[in-house]
Amino acid sequence: MDDNQRLTHGLEQLADEAEPRPVDVPSVIGKAKAQQKNRRAVLGVGGATAVVLAGALFTTVQVSETLPVVPGVRPTSSTQGTQPQPPNRQQVLPIVDARSQKLDSQLVAAKAQLIPAxxxxxxxxxxxxxxxxxxSGSPGPKGEVNYTAQALLTNAQxxxxFQIWVLKNQPGTELGHYYGQHFGPCAQGESNCVRRTLPDGTVAAARPDSRPPGLTLSSVMSxxxxxxxxxxxxxxxxxRTSPxxxxxxxxxxxxxxxxATAFTW
Structure with a gap:
């Protein structure tokens, strides 16, 4: 018997002497059930997470759709309950930058013509x-920055x-639209409105001494x-608005x- 034959014979003997390893069927079934249970638990957690996220998204959408859009104020919502939390205005610091300083300069230059003596x-x-x-600037609803100047006007009576908002829309935006929403006077055919197109192409609407039911008396121009x-x-x-x-x-x-023409972005 040569070397190759002896090697083959030895391997055959080892194969014959080796006992097959028994399969523990109950153990395999138990492990399979445990793995399936774990997968279900993971899927259950994932499903619960998806439900929570969907509920949070629904709450956010509800709040954002029901709150009015006001320039300079970011709508807020709560994902921890069904009731939206009031905005924490202390966390929104006014923005003073090159744009606000530019608008300050424009207001100073035109103040004598804008505010009666x-x-x-x-x-x-x-x-x-x-x-x-x-x-000063504040974040708007679309991530933009809107600028506001305020004061209390006082005369002998x-x-x-008094408040001025300066915002930025896309060129060509129709008057009365603020990021797709109607905003400003004369947008819905109110009485006591005056609309005008100025020589430079500016379109303006004014409603002096407006008396909306249940609201503060105001004069408005956009x-x-x-x-x-x-x-x-x-x-x-x-x-309660002022002394x-x-x-x-x-x-x-x-x-x-x-x-209407005192400020340029």
Whole structure:
């Protein structure tokens, strides 16, 4: 017998002597059931997570669709309950940047033409402003930054709150649209409205001394400039808005239209 034959014979003997390893069927079945149970548990956790996320998304969508969009205020929602939490305004710090400083300069340059000499502009003890007639930015609903300047207007007869918003829409946006939503006066055919297209192409709408039912008396103007600059001016008078509120809000239509071209983004 040569070497190859001896090697083959030895391997055959080893194969014959080797006992087959018994299969523990109950153990295999038990392990399979345990693995299946684990997979179900994982799927159950994943399903529960998906339900929680879906519920959170539904709550967020509900809140975002029901809250009105106000320039400079980001809608808030809560994913920990069914009721939305009130916004924590202390966490939103005003933005002072090159844009706000540019708008400040434009306001200073036009102030004598915009605010009648009978009025002084200052802080409002009923709702402190900190920096009257100074622009600062705040996050808008689409991640943009909107700029606001406020003051309390005072003359011999009383006071009125005063606010200017300067926003940026896409050039060519129709007046009264703010990121797809109607915003501003005269958007729905209200009475006492004056609409005007100015020589530079700015489209403006003013509603002086508006008296909406159940709301504070106000004078409002909004303007959409050709470059996309959106301007809105609001003066309010009413109980608790300021000390000794005026009987009629300041600014007639002609005075309001002066704001329509005072600012450029």
């Amino acid at each position: 009978e009025f002084t502009a200052g802080d409002n003890p009923a709702n402190p402003i900190q920096h009257p007639l100074r622009f 009383g006071t009125a709150t 303007a959409q400039r050709p470059d996309g600059t959106y301007i809105q001016v609001v003066t309010n008078v009413g109980e 000794k509120p005026l009987a009629i809000p300041p600014f007639d239509a002609e005075q309001l239209f002066k704001f």
